[in-house]
Each structure stands twice: as C-alpha cells, then as structure tokens.
Amino acid sequence: MGSRASSLLREEDIEEIKKETGFSHSQITRLYSRFHSLDKGENGALSREDFQRIPELAINPLGDRIINAFFPEGEDQVNFRGFMRTLAHFRPVEDNEKNKDPDAGEPLNSRNNKLLFAFRLYDLDRDDKISRDELLQVLRMMVGVNISDEQLGSIADRTIQEADTNGDSCISFSEFIKALEKVDVEQKMSIRFLH
Amino acid sequence: MWSTKVLRGLRHPSVLLLLIPFLAVGPAGTLPSPSPSNFSSSEEGDSNVHASDKHPETFQVFTVDYSHVQVPFEIALWIMLASLAKLAFHWSSRLPAIMPESCLLIMVGLLVGGAIYGVRNTPPPTLSADVFFLFLLPPIILDAGYFLPGRVFFENLGTIMLYAMPGTLWNTLGIGFSLYGLCLVVPGEALKELSLFHCLQFGSLISAVDPVAVLSVFEEMHVNEQLHILVFGESLLNDATALVLYRLFESFLRMPTLTGFDVLLGAFEVLAVGTGGVLVGIFFGLVAALVTRFTARAQVIAPLFVFLFSYLCYLTSEMLHISGFFAIMTCAVSMKQYVEANISEKSHTTIKYFLKMWSSVSETLIFIFLGVSTIQDEHMWNWPFVTCTLLLCLLWRAMGVLILTACINRVRHNHVTFRDQFIIAYGGLRGAICFSLVFLMDDFPLKKLLITTTITEVLFTVFVQGMTIKPLVELLEVSKKSEECSLGLEIHCRVLDHLIAGIEEVVGYSGQHHWKEKFDHFNTKYLRKILVRPDKRPKSSLVRLYQKLERRDQRREEERKDEEGVAESPQTPRVLLPEEMNSIRKILANNLHNFNRRCSTLEYGATYSRHRLNPEFLMDRNTTVTPASHHPLYRPVSLADHMRPTLSTQWEHEYEDRDSNGRRLSQSLTACNTTDGALSSPNGPAELHPDTGTDDSAAPGSSSQDQEQNCRRSTSTTSRGPKKLSFVFENEKNRK
Numbered sequence: 001m002g003s004r005a006s007s008l009l010r011e012e013d014i015e016e017i018k019k020e021t022g023f024s025h026s027q028i029t030r031l032y033s034r035f036h037s038l039d040k041g042e043n044g045a046l047s048r049e050d051f052q053r054i055p056e057l058a059i060n061p062l063g064d065r066i067i068n069a070f071f072p073e074g075e076d077q078v079n080f081r082g083f084m085r086t087l088a089h090f091r092p093v094e095d096n097e098k099n100k101d102p103d104a105g106e107p108l109n110s111r112n113n114k115l116l117f118a119f120r121l122y123d124l125d126r127d128d129k130i131s132r133d134e135l136l137q138v139l140r141m142m143v144g145v146n147i148s149d150e151q152l153g154s155i156a157d158r159t160i161q162e163a164d165t166n167g168d169s170c171i172s173f174s175e176f177i178k179a180l181e182k183v184d185v186e187q188k189m190s191i192r193f194l195h
Numbered sequence: 196m197w198s199t200k201v202l203r204g205l206r207h208p209s210v211l212l213l214l215i216p217f218l219a220v221g222p223a224g225t226l227p228s229p230s231p232s233n234f235s236s237s238e239e240g241d242s243n244v245h246a247s248d249k250h251p252e253t254f255q256v257f258t259v260d261y262s263h264v265q266v267p268f269e270i271a272l273w274i275m276l277a278s279l280a281k282l283a284f285h286w287s288s289r290l291p292a293i294m295p296e297s298c299l300l301i302m303v304g305l306l307v308g309g310a311i312y313g314v315r316n317t318p319p320p321t322l323s324a325d326v327f328f329l330f331l332l333p334p335i336i337l338d339a340g341y342f343l344p345g346r347v348f349f350e351n352l353g354t355i356m357l358y359a360m361p362g363t364l365w366n367t368l369g370i371g372f373s374l375y376g377l378c379l380v381v382p383g384e385a386l387k388e389l390s391l392f393h394c395l396q397f398g399s400l401i402s403a404v405d406p407v408a409v410l411s412v413f414e415e416m417h418v419n420e421q422l423h424i425l426v427f428g429e430s431l432l433n434d435a436t437a438l439v440l441y442r443l444f445e446s447f448l449r450m451p452t453l454t455g456f457d458v459l460l461g462a463f464e465v466l467a468v469g470t471g472g473v474l475v476g477i478f479f480g481l482v483a484a485l486v487t488r489f490t491a492r493a494q495v496i497a498p499l500f501v502f503l504f505s506y507l508c509y510l511t512s513e514m515l516h517i518s519g520f521f522a523i524m525t526c527a528v529s530m531k532q533y534v535e536a537n538i539s540e541k542s543h544t545t546i547k548y549f550l551k552m553w554s555s556v557s558e559t560l561i562f563i564f565l566g567v568s569t570i571q572d573e574h575m576w577n578w579p580f581v582t583c584t585l586l587l588c589l590l591w592r593a594m595g596v597l598i599l600t601a602c603i604n605r606v607r608h609n610h611v612t613f614r615d616q617f618i619i620a621y622g623g624l625r626g627a628i629c630f631s632l633v634f635l636m637d638d639f640p641l642k643k644l645l646i647t648t649t650i651t652e653v654l655f656t657v658f659v660q661g662m663t664i665k666p667l668v669e670l671l672e673v674s675k676k677s678e679e680c681s682l683g684l685e686i687h688c689r690v691l692d693h694l695i696a697g698i699e700e701v702v703g704y705s706g707q708h709h710w711k712e713k714f715d716h717f718n719t720k721y722l723r724k725i726l727v728r729p730d731k732r733p734k735s736s737l738v739r740l741y742q743k744l745e746r747r748d749q750r751r752e753e754e755r756k757d758e759e760g761v762a763e764s765p766q767t768p769r770v771l772l773p774e775e776m777n778s779i780r781k782i783l784a785n786n787l788h789n790f791n792r793r794c795s796t797l798e799y800g801a802t803y804s805r806h807r808l809n810p811e812f813l814m815d816r817n818t819t820v821t822p823a824s825h826h827p828l829y830r831p832v833s834l835a836d837h838m839r840p841t842l843s844t845q846w847e848h849e850y851e852d853r854d855s856n857g858r859r860l861s862q863s864l865t866a867c868n869t870t871d872g873a874l875s876s877p878n879g880p881a882e883l884h885p886d887t888g889t890d891d892s893a894a895p896g897s898s899s900q901d902q903e904q905n906c907r908r909s910t911s912t913t914s915r916g917p918k919k920l921s922f923v924f925e926n927e928k929n930r931k
Binding site: 183187 | 360376681682683684686687688689690691694695696697699700701702703704709712713716719738741744746823
C-alpha cells in the first residue's frame with residue numbers, strides 16, 4: 001500500500017505541501033495513502049461520490065456541508081493539494097511554531113482561519129454574513145425533522161439576537177468570532193494527525 | 196449544670212442554636228441501631244406492667260414514654276443538629292471565607308463528642324460502617340452522578356481513569372512499602388507487630404481520596420470545569436480501586452499461604468469489580484428510564500422511581516461485592532437524559548431538590564460523626580509512624596500525579612498544566628471512607644495505632660489542606676468557571692463537533708468524536724425510541740436548552756417587572772396551538788349562545804343599548820359600526836337559527852360566504868374575542884381555522900387586520916372578554 005501510493009507523489013510535491021500546510025513528511029505520506037484509498041476512480045482526484053462513500057459521513061448531520069468544504073468554488077474534483085489544504089486547518093496549533101518567513105502569511109491552522117472555516121460551513125453564499133435562513137438550514141440539519149418550523153425559527157432568532165451587535169439581523173464574521181471567544185477553538189478544531 | 200455554664204460563656208447568637216440539640220442529645224445519645232427498638236418495645240411492655248403495679252391507684256394523666264420513640268427521635272435529633280450547624284455556619288459571613296464547611300462540622304462533632312463523653316464518661320458512639328456505607332454514602336454519590344457534567348466527564352475520562360486506577364495503586368504500594376520500611380527501621384518494639392500486608396492494607400485505605408471531602412471544598416471554589424472534573428472524577432473512581440485492594444490485602448492476611456496465582460486473581464478482581472459495577476449500573480439505569488416512560492398518569496411518584504432504582508442498584512452491587520460507586524454513578528448517568536425527557540418539569544425539580552437535600556444531610560452527618568468518633572479512649576500514638584504517614588501521603592500523591600500527568604500529556608490535546616497538577620495533588624483530601632475502613636479491619640494489637648493515624652490524617656487533610664487550598668487557588672490564579680450559557684454557543688459548539696467528527700472520518704482516524712457520533716446515532720435511532728415517551732421524543736437538546744433559556748428570561752422579566760411595577764411586556768406574536776384552539780371554540784360556543792339569546796330580545800329594535808349586551812361583545816361603535824352594518828345586528832339572529840352543535844362548521848359556513856356585512860361582523864366578533872392584546876397574531880382569524888385551508892386566509896386577512904386593530908382598541912375597554920381568554924391560556928400553559 002505504501003510504496004505504490006508514494007511513488008505517485010513526488011518529493012517536490014511533498015516539500016511544497018509541507019511548506020504550505022506545515023504537515024510533516026510522514027503525515028503527508030500517510031494522508032496520501034488515505035487519499036488514494038478513497039480515490040476509487042484512480043484519477044488522482046476525489047469527487048463528491050468518493051466522499052459520500054465514507055459510511056459515517058453519511059450519518060453525520062453536516063456531512064454534505066463538510067464534503068462541500070473540500071471542493072473549491074464551483075469545482076467538482078479535488079486533488080491532493082486541495083485535500084491537504086483543507087485538512088491543514090485542523091492541524092493542532094503548536095506553540096513553538098515560529099514562522100520563519102514573515103510574508104508567508106497566516107498559517108492555515110491559525111485560530112482565525114479555523115474560525116473562518118467554521119463560518120463558511122454556515123455561510124454558503126459567501127457574503128460574509130450568516131443570515132437567518134442560512135442558520136435555519138444548519139439548525140434543521142442538526143435537529144432533525146420533528147421540530148416545528150416556528151420553534152426552529154424562534155431558536156434561530158434568539159441565536160442571532162444573542163450574537164448580533166450591529167443590529168442587521170445577521171451574524172457577521174466578527175460577531176461570530178466574538179461569540180466564540182471563550183471557546184478554546186484551537187483545541188476543539190484540531191485533530192491528532194498521527195506522525 | 197454544665198449546659199448553663201456553657202451558655203454563659205457563649206455570646207454569639209448562632210451558636211446558641213446549636214445548643215438546643217445538645218441538651219437533648221447529651222443525656223440520651225446512643226447511636227441508633229435496629230436491635231434497641233425491639234428491646235425497648237419489650238421493655239416498654241414490662242415497664243407498663245411495672246407502672247401499673249407501682250401506681251395502681253393514681254391515674255397517669257401525663258406520661259413520658261421515651262423508650263417508645265427512642266430510635267427515630269435520636270435519628271431526628273442528629274439530623275437536626277447537623278442542619279442547625281450548617282445553618283449557623285452560613286449565617287456568619289466571615290466563616291465560609293476562612294474555612295470550608297467540612298471543618299466546622301468536624302469541630303461541631305468534636306464538641307458534641309466531648310460533651311457526650313463529659314456527661315456519660317464513656318466514649319460516644321462511633322460511626323458504624325454499615326450505617327455509613329448503606330445509608331449515608333449512597334445519596335452523595337447519586338447526587339454527584341446525577342449532576343455530573345457528562346460531556347466534560349467523558350472527554351476527560353481517560354485522564355480520570357488513569358489518575359484513579361494506576362494512581363491509587365501507586366499510592367498504595369508506595370505508602371505501604373515505605374511504612375513497612377519505617378517499621379523495620381524504627382528502633383524499639385513499638386512497630387514490630389505490623390507485617391507487610393498490614394502496612395499494605397493500611398496504605399490502600401489511606402490512599403482513598405474521599406469524594407465527600409473533595410466536593411465540599413471544591414464546590415465553594417468554582418474552579419474551571421476541567422480541573423473540577425479531574426479532581427472530582429478521580430475521587431469518585433479511585434474508591435473502587437482502594438476498596439478492592441483493601442479487600443485483597445485483607446484476604447491475603449487471612450490466608451495462611453500466598454501464591455503468585457492469588458495475586459494475579461486479585462488483579463483480575465479489580466477489573467471484574469469495575470466492569471461489573473458499570474454493567475449493573477447501566478442495566479438499572481435503562482430499566483429506570485423505561486419505567487419513567489409510563490409515569491405520565493402518575494407524575495407524583497416519578498421521582499420515587501429514580502431514587503428507588505438507584506438505591507436498589509447500589510444495594511445489588513454491594514450484595515455482589517462489586518463496586519457500588521461505579522454502579523450508582525453509571526446508573527445515574529445513563530438514566531438521566533431519558534428520565535429528563537419523560538418526566539414533568541415539577542418532577543424534575545423535585546428530584547433535584549430531594550437529591551441535594553439528602554446529600555447535604557448525609558454529608559453533614561458524616562462530618563459530625565467524624566468529629567464525634569474522634570473522642571475515644573482507644574488512642575495509641577506513635578510519633579514517627581504518624582508523622583511519616585502524613586508526609587508520605589503527600590509525597591507519594593505528588594509523585595504519582597507528576598508522573599501520570601507526564602504520560603497523559605503526550606496524548607491529550609490540552610495539557611494539564613503545572614498549576615492544575617498542584618491542585619490535583621494537594622486537593623486529595625481524605626475523609627470518612629478511610630475512617631470507616633480502618634474500623635472494619637480485623638482486630639490485631641496495633642489496630643488502635645492505625646485508627647489514630649487515620650484520624651490524624653483525615654483531620655490534617657480536611658483542616659490544613661482544606662483551609663489552605665482556597666487561598667492557594669487564588670494565589671496560583673487557577674482559571675475559574677465561566678458562568679455563561681448561551682444558545683448560540685451551544686449551537687456553534689455542536690456544529691464544530693459534527694465538523695470534527697466528519698473530518699476524522701475523512702482522515703480515517705477513529706477519535707473521540709467518531710465514537711461520540713456513533714453513540715449519538717445509536718442513541719437517537721434505538722434507545723430513545725424505546726425509553727422516551729412517544730410524544731416527548733422529538734425534542735432535541737437544543738430545543739430543551741432554548742426552552743430553558745426562554746423560561747429563565749421570562750422569570751427574569753417577571754422579576755424585573757415586579758421591581759419596576761410596570762407591565763410593559765412586548766407583544767410577541769404567538770402561534771395558537773390546537774389545545775388553545777379548542778378552548779377558544781368552547782368559549783365562543785358558550786358566549787355566542789348567550790349572545791344569541793340576548794340578541795333575540797333585540798330583534799325588534801335598532802336601539803340596542805350597550806349596557807344590555809354582554810360586554811365581551813362590545814365594539815367601539817364609532818369606528819366600526821357604520822349605519823350599513825346595523826344590519827349585521829340582525830344577522831346574529833339568524834346565527835341562532837343556524838346554530839349547530841359544532842361551532843367549527845358554523846364558522847366555516849360563515850367564512851365561506853364573504854359577501855355580506857354580516858360576515859365582517861362575525862369575523863370581527865371572532866377577531867375581538869380571540870385577538871386580545873396578549874395574543875395578537877398577524878393572521879388573525881385565518882389562524883383559527885387551519886382546516887379551512889389557505890384560500891380563506893387571503894381575503895379575510897386584510898379586512899380582519901382592520902377589525903383587529905379596531906378590536907384592539909375596543910378590547911382595552913372591555914375587561915371581561917380578554918381576561919377570560921387569557922385565563923384560559925394560563926390554564927393551557929399550566930397544564931402543559
């Protein structure tokens with residue numbers, strides 16, 4: 001499994017991914033073999049059906065949204081680079097991570113970027129605001145079919161009311177950050193990628 | 196009398212409260228046990244005979260028959276003493292800041308014990324192990340388990356179990372071997388009788404961190420959730436290990452020979468005890484949840500099932516010699532979510548308050564008995580042994596925590612910091628469990644020494660460590676608990692959980708979230724269907740949280756209104772539910788009937804006086820009743836003709852025909868009656884008839900809006916109508 005998969009992945013690619021995402025060499029090769037096992041069509045890219053084949057993702061309430069998050073705007077296929085880029089958001093934040101390159105920008109797994117990723121789960125139309133409808137959609141997915149629309153509406157209204165500071169009945173990204181300021185997002189949104 | 200002397204000395208009024216039970220307990224204090232009651236009843240028979248023999252002539256008008264009520268009377272007095280002590284403690288504002296409650300209670304116990312000793316010159320009753328384990332301890336553990344913050348607990352379960360099991364083993368072996376070494380080293384004959392297994396047994400019981408003591412100290416500190424759950428969870432879980440090790444060494448002591456095989460069996464016993472406890476707990480918990488599903492018609496006894504099943508669970512596991520602690524905790528944790536869904540709000544409050552009350556009383560009694568039992572004749576003091584025990588306990592615990600934390604931090608996301616580690620090590624208070632276990636030990640010459648040492652250790656930890664831990668927490672700036680509870684936060688955290696579970700799936704990593712997701716799925720699909728009442732099933736915890744927050748806000752709003760004295764609640768639009776609809780219909784059926792009776796008398800005159808009409812049908816004539824709509828007055832007469840039993844069909848009939856003015860009158864009538872200030876709904880009468888379909892909603896909508904507004908103005912003048920309806924809605928609300 002290992003040798004065949006890694007032969008398709010070149011050293012330069014690994015280096016680039018390493019620089020972009022901060023994963024280690026072994027993590028990248030391990031994730032590549034996972035990518036490869038998901039890629040049933042063997043065309044070096046994953047489609048939505050490949051994701052939907054993962055059994056537990058199907059029962060996850062937010063499964064569709066999560067799958068969507070992997071695919072860049074308007075595309076149907078995601079290659080390994082894109083896959084790693086999305087997964088990089090979930091790398092644990094290390095304290096000793098000093099960015100040697102000052103203009104490399106914020107690392108993908110910073111708190112801000114993690115929160116942005118979560119924000120984009122709600123905000124499908126990318127207008128940088130979570131409207132009442134978008135919130136309702138997510139609530140409906142999580143809560144199931146047995147709650148009435150009015151109740152769900154009241155819950156959504158209350159949520160927006162709690163977070164909304166500028167009175168536009170939408171949750172902007174800054175309001176979202178503020179609502180989650182007490183939550184340890186760096187820890188919550190991190191997965192231990194085995195070395 | 197000694198009591199008057201004491202009275203003269205004391206100035207502080209609250210302490211006087213404590214003296215009341217003193218006076219009664221003093222002369223009569225014996226620890227109640229089942230046998231005296233049998234005894235006393237037979238005695239009573241004798242004494243009655245004696246009494247009649249001795250005083251055959253005089254008729255006894257006023258008798259005091261104490262032996263008849265002795266047992267329950269004394270139990271009640273002890274509990275009274277405990278509660279008064281607690282009251283006095285909280286009355287003073289300075290005391291709670293300096294020392295934890297447990298310290299004061301032990302001091303009260305010491306005083307009472309001293310008083311009893313002084314009066315009767317014999318040692319006061321000691322805490323019987325049976326009473327402790329069977330009656331006093333279960334409420335506390337049940338309370339702890341029921342209100343355990345489940346989420347945090349399970350997230351930290353690995354860490355907690357690591358501290359509890361290997362940690363306790365480490366402590367036991369460390370303390371045991373060190374003490375044995377001490378016994379060998381110390382010159383003289385004092386300690387030679389203590390064999391290795393005695394030391395190990397002592398080590399096992401002294402390393403049992405006590406949840407009661409820990410709870411009483413940590414509760415006042417409000418440290419952050421994670422630290423609290425680590426210390427508390429560890430104290431709960433390590434008792435199982437300690438108890439098993441204790442019994443293990445006890446049986447080793449009793450056995451003439453010992454093989455390695457026996458030691459291995461002992462290790463297996465630990466596992467068996469733990470898993471057995473969990474399984475029994477889950478079984479009882481699920482059965483209890485199932486039973487509460489059917490308590491809709493007998494809501495008053497629903498709390499009783501919760502208590503009974505938990506207690507039975509505890510007793511069953513004690514009978515099987517498996518860990519009662521694990522069992523009762525698992526029972527409480529597993530039944531909680533289903534029971535909460537099944538029972539009414541009031542039952543839930545009842546359970547909460549009863550649990551808190553019982554556990555509070557138990558805790559207080561335990562500490563007081565600790566104090567009382569300290570006053571004894573049988574102390575044996577040995578400086579090296581006692582001081583070394585104190586030091587070794589602290590030392591081994593600190594080492595254990597350090598080493599284990601170093602191991603666990605490699606695996607955990609957020610590390611347990613050094614501050615947290617210090618608090619965990621320092622917060623390992625010993626309490627009544629060690630105490631009762633040492634009394635249970637088999638008799639041997641140096642048992643008194645061990646008892647004394649245990650008492651010293653318990654007193655030391657509770658007083659010294661208990662009193663200093665709070666300032667230390669402040670000093671080290673341990674992060675405190677944040678009190679917020681908001682809906683948005685819950686939703687976002689939920690979303691993040693699902694997100695992480697999904698990503699873990701994609702990566703193929705079976706982490707914590709993966710299993711949680713799987714369990715949630717299984718729970719919703721199978722367990723909830725069986726265990727939760729059908730009509731209550733759909734409620735998701737988000738909805739429950741929302742309702743809880745709404746209720747809280749409503750309460751705050753009412754309190755605020757009470758303070759301000761102004762009733763200015765905003766009119767929130769409210770959708771009418773089917774029950775309300777039926778009640779509306781019933782009222783209107785009655786009232787329209789009355790109206791029709793009255794109107795039939797008005798048939799002949801356009802002059803109708805507002806004073807003769809039922810006020811709830813009053814309309815503001817200036818605004819709505821135009822000359823053209825005088826005719827509608829005759830229309831209600833025909834209502835009487837057309838009056839049919841089912842009002843809904845009557846209304847349908849009215850609504851289908853929209854042309855005549857009469858419709859508007861009846862519409863406005865219904866609009867007036869149903870849309871009072873508190874329930875203005877934007878769709879007005881159209882809402883009332885969900886079965887007439889949406890085709891009705893369009894046209895009456897606009898006209899009814901106008902009527903509505905007029906009615907709103909008019910209904911302010913009519914007091915009876917809206918009040919009647921709001922009364923109905925209050926009933927509906929209360930019934931739900």
